[in-house]
Amino acid sequence: DIVLTQSPGTLSLSPGDRATLSCRASQSLSRMYLAWYQQRPGQAPRVVIYGASSRATGIPDRFSGSGSGTDFTLTISRLEPEDFAVYYCQYYGSSPLFIFGPGTKVESK
Amino acid sequence: QITLRESGPALVKPTQTLTLTCSFSGFSLTTSGEGVGWVRQPPGQALEWLALTFWDGDKRYSPALKSRLTIMRDTSRGQVVLTMTNVDPTDTGTYFCVRSLGASVGFHFNFYGLDVWGPGTTVTVSS
Numbered sequence: 001d002i003v004l005t006q007s008p009g010t011l012s013l014s015p016g017d018r019a020t021l022s023c024r025a026s027q028s029l030s031r032m033y034l035a036w037y038q039q040r041p042g043q044a045p046r047v048v049i050y051g052a053s054s055r056a057t058g059i060p061d062r063f064s065g066s067g068s069g070t071d072f073t074l075t076i077s078r079l080e081p082e083d084f085a086v087y088y089c090q091y092y093g094s095s096p097l098f099i100f101g102p103g104t105k106v107e108s109k
Numbered sequence: 110q111i112t113l114r115e116s117g118p119a120l121v122k123p124t125q126t127l128t129l130t131c132s133f134s135g136f137s138l139t140t141s142g143e144g145v146g147w148v149r150q151p152p153g154q155a156l157e158w159l160a161l162t163f164w165d166g167d168k169r170y171s172p173a174l175k176s177r178l179t180i181m182r183d184t185s186r187g188q189v190v191l192t193m194t195n196v197d198p199t200d201t202g203t204y205f206c207v208r209s210l211g212a213s214v215g216f217h218f219n220f221y222g223l224d225v226w227g228p229g230t231t232v233t234v235s236s
Contacts, residue, residue, distance in 0.1 A: 001172075035222040037156075044205055044229050045156065047222035056222060088156055092211075092220040097169045098148075098158035 002026055004089055004101035012109040019076040021104045023089030028069045033092035036065055036074045039103075040085045048087070049074060076106075084108050111135035113145070113206040113227035120233050127196050127232060131189040131206030138184050139164055144209035145182065145189045148223070151202040161209060162189060196234045203229040 003026040013019055023034070031052035037045040047056040049065035052072055062077040076083055089101040117129035131145060138145055146161030146169075160170045160180040170178050179192045193200065206227040211220045 032217070033220045035220070037223070039156075044226035045223075046226065047224050050220060050222040050224075056224065090156075090223070092209075095169075096158060096171050096173075097161055098146075098209075098223070100148075100156040100158065102155045 001096070002029070002091060002093055002099055004091060004099055006087075006089060006101040006104045008104060009102070010105045010107060012107050013079055014109045015079050015081055017079050019074075019079055019083070019106055021074040021076075021087055021106070023067075023072040023074070023101055025070045025072075025091065029072075029091055031068050031072070034065075034067070034072050035090045035092070037088045037090060038083075038085045039088065040082070045088065079106070081108075111208065111225050113208060113225055115204060115206045115227045115230035117204070117230055117232065119231060120235065121196055122236050123197050123234055124195055127193040127200070127234075129191045129193075129204055129206075129230065129232075131191070131227060133187050133189070133206070133208070136208070138162075138182060138187075138189075141165075141213060142211040142218075144211075146180070146207055146209060147191045148205045148207050148226075149200075149202045150205070150229075151199070154202070159193075159204075160191060198234045201232060201234045203231050205229045 005024045007022045034052040036049040039045040053065040086103045091099045143164040147159040162182045177194045182189045207223040208225040210224045
């Protein structure tokens with residue numbers, strides 16, 4: 001089975017900082033099926049990036065995704081207060097159909 | 110507007126069967142590429158995918174929970190129902206209904222993510 005590992009577990013930053021989140025897979029993935037989700041406290045997750053680098057509807061352009069193979073990155077260019085949340089990477093595979101990483105918490109320093 | 114909403118018991122006893130209903134609107138679950146499923150989240154933990162039913166009736170389950178899960182859809186009523194048998198306290202958590210969106214483009218299948226989520230319903234398994 002594919003395993004997704006996210007690092008760091010927690011990222012302590014200030015508003016205006018740049019955030020770089022990593023998602024590493026145990027085997028090479030198709031970037032077409034790699035997505036990122038944001039989950040604010042007490043809320044349901046929402047998709048931020050799909051296809052490794054495409055922004056979902058309504059997502060501001062300070063969010064960007066990149067990567068291929070086993071290494072993928074979510075970058076937030078300048079953190080806004082509403083960006084402090086937990087971020088999950090997720091892969092659409094075969095079995096299991098959906099795999100989530102353990103998450104990275106972006107917290108305010 | 111596309112919405113999903115979960116409903117079900119807040120408390121179930123160990124060994125009982127949990128039945129959750131997702132009521133959806135704004136789409137039909139009959140369009141190629143659409144799916145509706147379930148994701149759960151134990152308190153303070155990560156997301157875990159459970160099951161999904163596709164527009165064509167195909168059903169997929171988490172291998173780890175397959176023996177305990179059944180997903181059914183009623184597109185005429187706009188509902189997807191998940192049953193989980195023999196629950197125990199480790200099944201405690203928030204259960205989210207999700208829409209999966211994709212599209213066939215030529216020979217490829219594009220995945221647009223789990224693009225709509227319900228607000229979630231909290232389930233506690235305790236005697």
